[in-house]
Amino acid sequence: MTLTPPQDRQSCPDADHARWMGEAIALARSMQGKVWPNPPVGCVIVREGEIVGRGCTQFGGRPHAERMALDQAGERARDAALYVTLEPCCHWGKTPPCADAIIRAGVRAVHASLQDPDPRVDGNGFRKLREAGIRVGIGLAENEASQIMAGFFHRIATGHPLLRVGARPQAAHVIPEGFDALMHSGWDCIEVVIRTPQGEASGEPLDSRSTKDELLDELGRRGLTSVYVPIDDPLSWKLRTAPSTTIASFSATHQRAGAPHTESAR
Numbered sequence: 001m002t003l004t005p006p007q008d009r010q011s012c013p014d015a016d017h018a019r020w021m022g023e024a025i026a027l028a029r030s031m032q033g034k035v036w037p038n039p040p041v042g043c044v045i046v047r048e049g050e051i052v053g054r055g056c057t058q059f060g061g062r063p064h065a066e067r068m069a070l071d072q073a074g075e076r077a078r079d080a081a082l083y084v085t086l087e088p089c090c091h092w093g094k095t096p097p098c099a100d101a102i103i104r105a106g107v108r109a110v111h112a113s114l115q116d117p118d119p120r121v122d123g124n125g126f127r128k129l130r131e132a133g134i135r136v137g138i139g140l141a142e143n144e145a146s147q148i149m150a151g152f153f154h155r156i157a158t159g160h161p162l163l164r165v166g167a168r169p170q171a172a173h174v175i176p177e178g179f180d181a182l183m184h185s186g187w188d189c190i191e192v193v194i195r196t197p198q199g200e201a202s203g204e205p206l207d208s209r210s211t212k213d214e215l216l217d218e219l220g221r222r223g224l225t226s227v228y229v230p231i232d233d234p235l236s237w238k239l240r241t242a243p244s245t246t247i248a249s250f251s252a253t254h255q256r257a258g259a260p261h262t263e264s265a266r
């Protein structure tokens with residue numbers, strides 16, 4: 001059900017909504033594999049048909065995309081529309097909640113691709129925005145956003161990162177683009193090569209006697225969301241032959257049932 005006044009819809013046709021969210025999706029995609037333990041999120045702020053703020057989750061997961069975009073927009077965020085690929089946070093983590101910053105900035109409408117399944121958010125960010133009188137739309141570009149954040153959603157749901165098996169990278173210790181980490185067998189241990197918040201690769205040993213579940217638990221505890229395993233590595237057999245292995249192709253995971261873009265106001 002659409003509760004948006006018709007004149008407002010006319011001032012911003014659906015094609016424009018898709019275009020602005022497309023910009024936010026591109027920003028989110030650019031940070032895939034670089035922002036764990038947080039999800040890669042993109043955000044643009046649009047006023048009078050012009051982008052006045054752009055943001056994406058920064059290395060190591062902070063600041064959040066909305067914070068970056070609001071800082072860039074400054075006073076121009078007032079009465080603007082904000083497009084973001086994930087529900088704005090509403091909890092105090094290591095940074096103040098983005099929902100509060102959006103309300104304080106005087107944003108008029110928020111369009112988000114997906115609700116954040118993190119139990120600390122899970123719809124409460126949207127509720128907070130609506131209670132402040134901000135119009136909220138959910139579902140724009142949700143399939144693209146789901147793919148980009150598949151690893152994060154998988155870890156929230158299972159406690160484990162999403163694993164992908166594929167061709168061995170050309171050079172050792174090179175983490176394939178879009179992944180948080182590379183895991184492979186070393187001489188006497190399993191090594192996980194992690195992309196640090198500084199963007200460097202850092203190798204850390206894991207106990208080679210670990211069972212598959214112990215390994216996945218440990219990777220999840222570290223906050224990793226997506227881990228790549230070379231297909232010719234003995235480890236890939238250990239992970240694949242175990243009964244409850246969660247190996248999935250990124251494009252095939254977390255495709256939520258396609259709810260239409262819905263808007264509501266209060």
Ligand SMILES: [Zn+2]
Nearest residue numbers: 064088089098
């Ligand atoms: Zn936030």
